[in-house]
Amino acid sequence: MSSFDRNDRPLVDVRHLKQYFNITVGPLRTKALKAVDDVSFSIRSGETLGLVGESGCGKTTVGRSILHLYQPTGGEVEFEGRLIKTKSDINELRKKATMVFQDPYSSLNPRMTVSDIIGEPLDIHKMYANKAERMERILELMDRVGLNSEHASRYAHEFSGGQRQRIGIARALALRPEFIVCDEPVSALDVSIQAQVINMFVELQEQMGLTYLFIAHDILVVRHISDRIAVMYLGKMVELADASVIYDQPLHPYTRSLMSAVPQPDPKVARANKRIVLSGDIPSPLNAPSGCPFRTRCPHAAPCCAEAMPEFKEVESGHFVACHRVNEL
Amino acid sequence: MNKRFTMHIDVDAFLPATDEEKAYMVQMRPSSTFFRDGVKRLLKNKVATVSLIIILIITLSSLIIPAFWPYSYESMLGVRPGKSVDASFNNLSPFEYGETEQARIAAGETVFPHIFGTDSSGRDYFIRVIYGTRISLAVGFFASLIVLIIGMTIGSIAGYCGGKVDLIIMRFVDMIYSLPDMLMVILLATVLKQTLAPVLEGTSLARIGVNIISLFVVFGVLYWVSMSRLIRGQILSLREQEYVLAAKAAGAKGGWIIRKHLLPNCISVVVISTALQIPSAIFTESFLSFVGLGVNAPMPSLGSLASDALNGLSSYPYRMVIPAVVISLIVLSLNLFGDGLRDAFDPKLRT
Numbered sequence: 001m002s003s004f005d006r007n008d009r010p011l012v013d014v015r016h017l018k019q020y021f022n023i024t025v026g027p028l029r030t031k032a033l034k035a036v037d038d039v040s041f042s043i044r045s046g047e048t049l050g051l052v053g054e055s056g057c058g059k060t061t062v063g064r065s066i067l068h069l070y071q072p073t074g075g076e077v078e079f080e081g082r083l084i085k086t087k088s089d090i091n092e093l094r095k096k097a098t099m100v101f102q103d104p105y106s107s108l109n110p111r112m113t114v115s116d117i118i119g120e121p122l123d124i125h126k127m128y129a130n131k132a133e134r135m136e137r138i139l140e141l142m143d144r145v146g147l148n149s150e151h152a153s154r155y156a157h158e159f160s161g162g163q164r165q166r167i168g169i170a171r172a173l174a175l176r177p178e179f180i181v182c183d184e185p186v187s188a189l190d191v192s193i194q195a196q197v198i199n200m201f202v203e204l205q206e207q208m209g210l211t212y213l214f215i216a217h218d219i220l221v222v223r224h225i226s227d228r229i230a231v232m233y234l235g236k237m238v239e240l241a242d243a244s245v246i247y248d249q250p251l252h253p254y255t256r257s258l259m260s261a262v263p264q265p266d267p268k269v270a271r272a273n274k275r276i277v278l279s280g281d282i283p284s285p286l287n288a289p290s291g292c293p294f295r296t297r298c299p300h301a302a303p304c305c306a307e308a309m310p311e312f313k314e315v316e317s318g319h320f321v322a323c324h325r326v327n328e329l
Numbered sequence: 330m331n332k333r334f335t336m337h338i339d340v341d342a343f344l345p346a347t348d349e350e351k352a353y354m355v356q357m358r359p360s361s362t363f364f365r366d367g368v369k370r371l372l373k374n375k376v377a378t379v380s381l382i383i384i385l386i387i388t389l390s391s392l393i394i395p396a397f398w399p400y401s402y403e404s405m406l407g408v409r410p411g412k413s414v415d416a417s418f419n420n421l422s423p424f425e426y427g428e429t430e431q432a433r434i435a436a437g438e439t440v441f442p443h444i445f446g447t448d449s450s451g452r453d454y455f456i457r458v459i460y461g462t463r464i465s466l467a468v469g470f471f472a473s474l475i476v477l478i479i480g481m482t483i484g485s486i487a488g489y490c491g492g493k494v495d496l497i498i499m500r501f502v503d504m505i506y507s508l509p510d511m512l513m514v515i516l517l518a519t520v521l522k523q524t525l526a527p528v529l530e531g532t533s534l535a536r537i538g539v540n541i542i543s544l545f546v547v548f549g550v551l552y553w554v555s556m557s558r559l560i561r562g563q564i565l566s567l568r569e570q571e572y573v574l575a576a577k578a579a580g581a582k583g584g585w586i587i588r589k590h591l592l593p594n595c596i597s598v599v600v601i602s603t604a605l606q607i608p609s610a611i612f613t614e615s616f617l618s619f620v621g622l623g624v625n626a627p628m629p630s631l632g633s634l635a636s637d638a639l640n641g642l643s644s645y646p647y648r649m650v651i652p653a654v655v656i657s658l659i660v661l662s663l664n665l666f667g668d669g670l671r672d673a674f675d676p677k678l679r680t
Contacts, residue, residue, distance in 0.1 A: 069578055124576075
């Protein structure tokens with residue numbers, strides 16, 4: 001929702017990203033767990049791309065693979081038009097792209113003071129000339145995220161969840177990044193704090209021209225902050241469109257059922273809406289169904305769905321869907 | 330009946346809070362670190378506190394007393410230049426004096442007493458025990474330090490790298506583990522004594538004594554394995570923490586992550602096991618000295634003192650008892666203190 005001046009140059013371009021993990025399934029036997037399987041999308045400079053999906057569908061893995069915290073099994077990631085390949089590319093990427101973590105409790109080292117946590121990226125990349133400059137920068141960051149600068153020498157466990165998440169955000173901002181992967185940054189917080197933190201994300205985006213990949217499972221949160229929304233299911237991307245389009249005219253059956261589950265504040269509207277309840281559970285990514293991964297739970301599944309994975313194609317301008325029967329529904 | 334529903338509202342209660350009131354609500358409790366909490370818990374533990382005091386007294390006295398004590402650990406009191414050996418100084422009982430000393434006392438001089446008597450060569454036994462304690466403590470401390478450094482380095486590398494590196498290091502550790510350690514200690518100490526002597530000749534290390542150096546090497550080579558296993562286990566679990574991933578996302582390399590994130594978080598376990606390692610090193614040193622592989626004569630250690638006392642056990646049992654009691658006291662209080670440390674600092678035991 002940023003009013004930041006936007007152009008169409010993609011800041012991050014992800015092409016056919018694959019991330020498999022080897023899981024031991026028996027003595028000396030391993031099997032590839034396809035956490036992310038052939039995902040392609042791009043994020044324009046200054047926009048917020050929301051990424052939603054059930055837990056275990058690979059949202060977090062996408063975020064981490066883009067940042068090369070995991071070495072991707074396949075595919076390419078381009079950042080500012082440069083392919084990320086060698087170690088020095090990754091090193092450069094670290095200065096410009098960073099991450100805010102889900103759990104504000106485990107993502108801060110309990111043995112470090114707030115100023116050390118926030119200053120760590122500066123220490124790693126030696127971004128200051130002397131101690132005074134470092135402290136000045138840390139205090140500026142704390143001020144920016146609304147933390148009291150008197151608390152710089154305290155330990156993380158002395159803060160509340162919301163304050164801890166602010167520490168995590170200040171740390172992410174330390175290197176003046178352009179791109180931040182927000183990995184469910186508000187799902188560990190209670191609702192009143194969620195609003196504060198989300199508004200802070202929006203403000204920071206406006207002030208600093210940030211680009212976000214905003215991962216969450218709460219559609220309302222994602223809709224509030226995102227320009228475009230991508231929906232993932234079982235390691236694959238099933239739909240990608242502008243936030244309002246996804247919300248009002250979803251095309252993929254999975255997105256439709258997801259949207260019908262969003263709570264409506266107006267009881268009249270809520271009663272009129274029909275909830276699409278899916279049967280069964282999400283299949284294990286270790287034995288994903290053949291063809292379309294959603295076919296086992298899809299109310300519109302046809303024989304053709306079992307044969308081939310539907311292509312992730314643009315059906316309208318800027319609206320991508322992966323479904324064989326998208327034109328019939 | 331014209332009863333109406335009425336309600337009294339205290340308007341003051343609905344006034345917005347002032348800034349001072351808000352500040353009052355968000356007050357934080359005074360900063361308390363993990364370390365300060367641990368020390369508080371440690372001091373509450375009476376056994377550990379008493380043990381700590383005993384260790385401090387023994388350590389300080391072994392460091393300070395030799396500086397002003399009128400007798401030295403190596404001087405034989407009966408030997409005077411140009412005269413025959415005065416045998417009356419040998420094997421004195423506690424608070425007895427040699428012939429010349431008795432003469433001086435008779436002449437009105439004060440003579441410093443031999444609190445524990447003298448040994449068979451006429452050396453003041455008290456200062457020998459004190460000096461032996463100093464040697465034993467130093468061996469225990471430095472041997473544990475060597476074990477700590479080697480174990481910590483190798484353990485953290487194995488734990489952090491994982492995979493093949495971990496596998497190779499751990500199989501090597503298993504190999505060393507499977508050797509009978511006393512046999513290895515004796516073999517290594519004997520071999521090193523032979524090989525190190527010419528190498529150290531003339532260096533400042535030679536003054537410390539080849540035997541002690543070889544003891545350190547033996548400790549370093551053999552006893553790092555349990556420390557490295559312990560640290561590897563800790564690091565294996567710590568490296569899955571999200572703050573490690575956060576450090577990686579900030580661009581940190583392996584060495585940085587180990588130094589800044591992993592080791593500080595397992596430091597309590599390390600301190601505790603080092604505290605428990607010291608008594609075992611002291612014990613091994615005493616044992617080796619007892620069988621004759623320890624310190625070079627005339628330097629005493631508690632083990633060699635006990636070993637020497639074996640010859641006159643029936644006549645002078647106290648010469649055996651005193652070093653034995655000191656060893657027991659040191660080992661016992663270090664062990665109890667180590668246990669107290671663990672109770673105070675190991676968060677897993679905390680309810």
